Amino acid sequence: MPAQRVADILAAAGVPSAPSDELLGAVVRLEASRVADALAALLAEGFDFFLDLFGTDTGEAIELTYHVRALAALDDVFLKVVVPYDGEAPSVWRSYPAVLHAEREAAELLGVSFPGHPNPKRLLTTEGCDPFLRKSVAVRSAEEVRLPRE
Amino acid sequence: MTGVQSILPEGTQPTPMLPKGLKRVPSGVDQLATEHLILNVGPQHPSTHGVLHMLVELDGEEVIAAEADIGFLHRGIEKLAESRRYHQMGTILDRADYVSGFHTETAFALATEKLAEIEVPRKASWIRSLVMELNRCASHYVWLGPVGMDAGAMAPFLYLMREREMILDVLEAISGSRMMFNYVRPGGVVRDLPAGIDAPLRAWLAIADKYLGETEDLLGGNEIFRARMKGVGVIAPETALAFGMSGACLRSSGIDFDLRKARPYCAYGEIDFDVPLGTVGDAFDRYKVRVEEIHQSVRIVRQLLDGMPEGEHTSKVAKALRPPAGEVYAAVESPRGELGIHLISDGGPTPYRLRLRSPAYYNLGVADELLAGGLIADMIVSLGSLDIVLGEIDR
Numbered sequence: 001m002p003a004q005r006v007a008d009i010l011a012a013a014g015v016p017s018a019p020s021d022e023l024l025g026a027v028v029r030l031e032a033s034r035v036a037d038a039l040a041a042l043l044a045e046g047f048d049f050f051l052d053l054f055g056t057d058t059g060e061a062i063e064l065t066y067h068v069r070a071l072a073a074l075d076d077v078f079l080k081v082v083v084p085y086d087g088e089a090p091s092v093w094r095s096y097p098a099v100l101h102a103e104r105e106a107a108e109l110l111g112v113s114f115p116g117h118p119n120p121k122r123l124l125t126t127e128g129c130d131p132f133l134r135k136s137v138a139v140r141s142a143e144e145v146r147l148p149r150e
Numbered sequence: 151m152t153g154v155q156s157i158l159p160e161g162t163q164p165t166p167m168l169p170k171g172l173k174r175v176p177s178g179v180d181q182l183a184t185e186h187l188i189l190n191v192g193p194q195h196p197s198t199h200g201v202l203h204m205l206v207e208l209d210g211e212e213v214i215a216a217e218a219d220i221g222f223l224h225r226g227i228e229k230l231a232e233s234r235r236y237h238q239m240g241t242i243l244d245r246a247d248y249v250s251g252f253h254t255e256t257a258f259a260l261a262t263e264k265l266a267e268i269e270v271p272r273k274a275s276w277i278r279s280l281v282m283e284l285n286r287c288a289s290h291y292v293w294l295g296p297v298g299m300d301a302g303a304m305a306p307f308l309y310l311m312r313e314r315e316m317i318l319d320v321l322e323a324i325s326g327s328r329m330m331f332n333y334v335r336p337g338g339v340v341r342d343l344p345a346g347i348d349a350p351l352r353a354w355l356a357i358a359d360k361y362l363g364e365t366e367d368l369l370g371g372n373e374i375f376r377a378r379m380k381g382v383g384v385i386a387p388e389t390a391l392a393f394g395m396s397g398a399c400l401r402s403s404g405i406d407f408d409l410r411k412a413r414p415y416c417a418y419g420e421i422d423f424d425v426p427l428g429t430v431g432d433a434f435d436r437y438k439v440r441v442e443e444i445h446q447s448v449r450i451v452r453q454l455l456d457g458m459p460e461g462e463h464t465s466k467v468a469k470a471l472r473p474p475a476g477e478v479y480a481a482v483e484s485p486r487g488e489l490g491i492h493l494i495s496d497g498g499p500t501p502y503r504l505r506l507r508s509p510a511y512y513n514l515g516v517a518d519e520l521l522a523g524g525l526i527a528d529m530i531v532s533l534g535s536l537d538i539v540l541g542e543i544d545r
Contacts, residue, residue: 023264024477050394054505056494065492067479067507071391071405074412076479098394101220101515124221124544132229139226139233 001026001075006042013041025076032064032081036090036116039066039079043095046070047077050096053103055110057135058082062110064089068096083112085134091116109133186214191529193222200540204517204533208526216521216529218514223544231504236262236471239504240332246506247542248329250289252281253484254491254506254542255334260415261480261491262336266473273461274338279417280454281324281333282482283447287358288317289485290440290447297437297534298369301378306368313361316354323347336471338464351455358448366441370434379434383520383532386431393519394512397487398443399536402428402435409483420457423450433535440537443485472499486510486537506545510538 003019003026010017010028015038017030030038051067066079083089091114093100103114104123111131114120122129130137168175186207193203203219227242234242243258244251256278263270291314295307318328323344325333333340369375385395390403400407408425410418426442428435475497481490487509494503513536520536521529 022477024479048391051488051490052394052492052505052507054492056503065505067492071407078479096394097392097519098512098515101511119217122221124224126221132226139229 001070001073001077003028003077006077009045010038010041013037015041024078027078027080029080029082032083032087032089035064035066035079035081036092036095039068039092039095042068042077042079046072047075050098051076053092053099053106055106055112055133057110057133059135061085062087062112062134064106064112066092066099086111086113088113088115090114091118093117189526193219200538200544202533202538202540204529206521206526206529211526213521213524213526213529216518218517220514220540221544223540225545227545228504228506231501233500235499236473236501237335237467237469239501240335241330243506244330244332245541246508246545247484247486247489247510247539249292249539249541250282250285250485251329251331252278252285252334253482253489255331256282256416257480257482257484257489257491258493258504259334259336260482261478261493262471262473264478264480265476265493265495266336266471268337268467269465270338271462271465273342273459274463274465275416276454276458277339277343277463278334279421280343280451280458281321281331281339282416283450283454284317284321286485287444287447287451288314288321290444291317293440293485293537294365294369294437297531297537298375300530300534301375303369303372303375306365309361309365309368313354313358316350316357320347320350320354323350335464335467337467338462340464342463343458348455351451355448355452355455359445362441362444370437370441376434378528378531379432379437379535381430381432381434382528383433383436383524383535384431385516385520389516389519390431393516395487395516396509396512397483397485397537398436398439399487399513399516401425402439403431404429409481409488413481415480415482417454421450421453433531436535436537470499472497481507484509486539486542487513489542506542508542508545510536510540511543514538514543 003021006026006028007017007019015034017028019028047068047070049069049071053066056063061082061084064081069076103117108122110133186209189206191204193201201222205217207214230242239258240255243254246254291310295310298306322328325331385403387403387405390400423446426439428439473495477494479492481488489509490507492505496502520532
């Protein structure tokens with residue numbers, strides 16, 4: 001499905017977004033505060049399969065990627081929102097319960113929060129661990145290799 | 151018991167109206183405050199590979215709520231990947247799903263090839279499919295055995311280990327390792343199939359269906375095993391979808407989705423096989439689906455072996471691979487479901503971000519929904535039937 005079609009679905013639900021067709025597939029960028037509305041609209045349009053949520057430290061903020069699929073039509077859509085460090089995005093578990101673990105993981109490993117999550121505890125690491133998927137947290141291992149980036 | 155013993159001081163108690171020989175009124179334990187019990191199951195491995203801690207709230211023998219506590223095997227694979235070159239990645243990715251390492255390796259290779267626009271020789275694709283199907287059988291064997299033990303069937307485990315050993319010997323001859331293969335690389339595979347691999351493979355093919363049939367008689371034909379599995383851990387199709395379940399767990403709920411058919415990769419577009427489906431979505435359906443998947447994998451391996459093309463096993467790929475900046479997603483159908491690698495490159499020699507979409511991670515998400523309302527005795531069978539590998543869940 002072209003990204004523009006996805007953007008049209010979101011526009012019909014009152015969520016403005018910026019579509020782009022990339023190597024990844026149909027990517028739609030939107031405001032973090034509207035992501036729950038956007039995913040609810042996609043679910044209603046037949047995007048019944050939630051694949052993944054993960055965050056990336058872009059160096060300036062945290063970019064969250066939501067990956068959903070319409071199983072019958074085999075259409076994949078990637079929703080991307082940007083939240084500041086220690087920022088927040090609404091929990092989308094009411095549309096996709098599959099996200100429950102992934103939101104907890106993203107919260108602890110990237111230091112963001114998901115208001116509305118029914119069980120906002122740490123998932124993988126213990127209390128006091130750094131949000132180590134941020135680039136500012138170094139890999140502390142003997143094998144660490146620092147390769148020059150031109 | 152508080153209602154029985156008097157709290158009045160000595161000497162002020164009323165004359166007890168008790169029959170001779172009794173110290174107190176036998177009032178039973180009704181006055182005990184009954185409360186829910188929180189039970190820790192683990193951290194250990196109930197029919198799973200790895201370490202899982204389950205917290206279950208019990209009312210008598212009934213499970214009220216359940217929560218999976220994971221992270222015991224968390225090694226930060228996604229973070230470590232940011233400091234590894236592309237050809238070094240197999241080493242750490244093998245340790246994610248260590249029961250079927252070829253699938254993680256291949257998913258990563260497919261993602262890298264997409265990003266760097268690397269052509270893969272036809273033979274390399276066929277070898278990848280071959281080792282992945284062998285790995286799928288080995289993985290299903292090591293699920294089938296322990297899940298039988300959970301339900302009280304001890305014997306099949308050792309028979310299945312015997313067959314698994316035959317596969318691991320073949321995989322060792324091909325890759326040099328029994329489980330941590332590090333064999334599939336961007337561009338192809340490390341080396342060609344060794345000469346003479348045909349014989350041990352055909353030896354396994356000759357017995358695979360027959361021996362598995364014997365195991366089916368021992369397990370699926372056993373009344374006790376059927377009673378423990380049937381109607382236990384039922385997952386409705388809408389529940390499976392809601393929790394993002396994939397693989398045999400999704401298909402046993404009746405949803406026909408297999409990446410090998412939906413988006414053929416490697417050699418699967420040229421191979422003939424069926425996708426088994428369940429109807430009820432209970433633990434017995436998941437057992438049947440996985441057993442049938444082994445039969446189908448045997449079919450696939452036979453076709454791959456007969457039609458193995460000639461040619462190079464890898465294309466020329468730079469040692470220090472620097473894919474252009476970009477973002478891709480590539481996925482394979484692992485024994486547990488859709489295993490995806492989401493790769494972001496900034497043009498450097500190491501990935502900028504690598505995300506492993508673990509199928510078992512999402513399959514385990516259903517735990518509370520699956521276990522609540524069931525009996526504590528069914529919990530191990532229900533959980534075991536999901537076929538989770540904690541190495542992949544915790545990453």
